[in-house]
Amino acid sequence: MDIVMTVAGSDSGGGAGIQADLKTFQELGVFGTTAITALTAQNTWGVEGIVSVEQDFVKQQMLTVLADFPVRALKTGMLFSAEIIEGVAQVLADKDMLLVIDPVMIAKGGAPLLQRSAIEALKKHLLPIATVITPNIPEAAELSGIEITSAEDAKKAAHILLQTGVNCVVMKGGHLEGDQAVDAVYFADGTSFMMESQRIRTKQTHGTGCTFSAAITAFLGKGFELKEAIIEAKKYVQLAISHPLNIGNGHGPTNHFAYKHYKNQVEVMVVEA
Ligand SMILES: Nc1ncnc2c1ncn2[C@@H]1O[C@H](COP(=O)(O)OP(=O)(O)OP(=O)(O)O)[C@@H](O)[C@H]1O
Ligand SMILES: Cc1ncc(CO)c(N)n1
Secondary structure, eight states, X not given: OOEEEEEEEEETTXXXXXXXXXXXXXXXXXXXXXXXXXXXXXXXXXXXXXXXXXXXXXXXXXXXXXXXXXXXXXXXXXXXXXXXXXXXXXXXXXXXXXXXEOOOOXXXXXXXXXXXXXXXXXXXIIGGGOSEEOOBHHHHHHHHTSOOOSHHHHHXXXXXXXXXXXXXXXXXXXXXXXXXXXXXXXXXXXXXXXXXXXXXXXXXXXXXHHHHHHHHHHHHHTTOOHHHHHHHXXXXXXXXXXXXXXXXXXXXXXXXXXXXXXXXXXXXXXXXX
């Protein structure tokens, strides 16, 4: 059995965070383990409260699982504070795992999921050891320190991020306009490609980012090459958005049941750049 781990926050509404990650892992046939960094009281309207977990206990959750299970791929989501980031990096320092860093900063409703003082810690401690990072445009702008208003800017930001030592940057285009949802992928070896899928006009997009990075983690855990893992994950999230469950009155969650029913009916165009 392929085993993966998510180090992230709990979303009591079940659409994002640890809950989205475990649902994705289950659907993709990998065994999911967890280290919870924070609890959120959350629904499809937004985040009502956050209680963070102490650094030592985040580390203990990770170490306890890693002592027992051969975890092949690990993702991080909401890490909340510089202290937690430093603790996670300490645990990962002597481990050999594929690492997906989703630099979660702000929830769809606007609530901060990462303290501002933690952005530097993320750059310093986690980007250099990442196999792949999956920023959306606002996150890429924060991490690179440049404003992003065009595809050219996004490319420039990706190259700034590659200089931190990360092996691959997936620039998610969910927040951009246009009929296509376009993600641009840049590797440290200078190669790149774009993925395009039809943009779905819907409010049911709570947890899309978590779902996407969890799917990359699951496919890496199953032994897929990084590029194939990223493309297959895009298909998973496209299906999860295009067959909405219509739960809740705000931004509804993605549908994890869709992939197994429709995986041969999804179109993601891959354009080599
Ligand atoms: N309306 C949409 N239609 C199709 N694909 C979408 C849509 N919105 C986002 N995506 C895709 O979903 C994936 C996640 O992207 P997104 O930019 O939404 O992440 P995010 O902002 O980190 O999500 P979250 O708000 O959950 O943190 C990307 O592959 C993106 O292209
Ligand atoms: C716990 C948690 N992690 C990540 C996100 C980002 O979607 C969220 N809303 N909640």
